[in-house]
Amino acid sequence: MRHVTPSGREAFFPASELIVSKTDTKGRLTYANRLFCDIAGYREAELIGQPHNIIRHPDMPRAVFKLLWDAVQQGREIFAYVKNMTRTGDHYWVFAHVTPSFDGTGRTVGYHSNRRAPDRAVLEGAIIPLYADILRTERSHANGKDALSAGCHALSDFVASRKASYDELMFSLQSAA
Numbered sequence: 001m002r003h004v005t006p007s008g009r010e011a012f013f014p015a016s017e018l019i020v021s022k023t024d025t026k027g028r029l030t031y032a033n034r035l036f037c038d039i040a041g042y043r044e045a046e047l048i049g050q051p052h053n054i055i056r057h058p059d060m061p062r063a064v065f066k067l068l069w070d071a072v073q074q075g076r077e078i079f080a081y082v083k084n085m086t087r088t089g090d091h092y093w094v095f096a097h098v099t100p101s102f103d104g105t106g107r108t109v110g111y112h113s114n115r116r117a118p119d120r121a122v123l124e125g126a127i128i129p130l131y132a133d134i135l136r137t138e139r140s141h142a143n144g145k146d147a148l149s150a151g152c153h154a155l156s157d158f159v160a161s162r163k164a165s166y167d168e169l170m171f172s173l174q175s176a177a
């Protein structure tokens with residue numbers, strides 16, 4: 001991952017547009033659309049072959065990425081709110097749909113993500129406080145494994161408190177908005 005300091009400035013993209021990327025099975029970028037490049041501040045050639053965590057923001061809880069990877073590696077799609085970081089340290093929030101891409105025999109050949117602009121009320125009312133809480137939990141553990149496990153518990157406790165599955169909850173938050 002590149003070492004960029006978060007600026008605290010937020011970048012936005014139009015609600016009518018999608019940020020698209022594809023990766024190989026290791027999570028290395030194989031495609032990024034124009035909007036991905038424009039908002040993140042990279043040329044496509046600089047992105048191809050790079051790990052997708054090139055746009056990882058340090059405020060993102062690790063538990064969310066574990067959930068994402070567990071889902072796609074098991075052949076399932078997943079929805080997630082993600083705070084991403086641009087080349088200069090600015091951030092932009094997305095509501096992402098991440099899915100495996102299969103070949104004709106059903107083998108996973110890579111992954112694909114479409115992202116749209118999240119609803120502001122959902123972000124501020126639910127996701128930002130939730131992620132801050134999970135991050136605090138993760139950071140209270142010195143050991144990486146304990147941190148991830150505690151973060152995953154905090155995330156699943158939140159989902160359980162809403163009496164839904166993670167997928168139902170994430171999708172219903174966005175579509176109810």
Ligand SMILES: Cc1cc2nc3c(=O)[nH]c(=O)nc-3n(C[C@H](O)[C@H](O)[C@H](O)COP(=O)(O)O)c2cc1C
Pocket residue numbers: 021022023027051052053054055056057060065068069072082083084096098099111112113
């Ligand atoms: C198709 C696909 C899309 C992804 N999109 C993002 C993204 O927008 N932002 C992000 O930080 N990580 C994204 N990830 C997850 C990264 O691969 C990575 O797990 C994450 O940035 C955390 O970094 P780390 O695994 O090195 O801790 C995506 C992964 C896949 C397979």
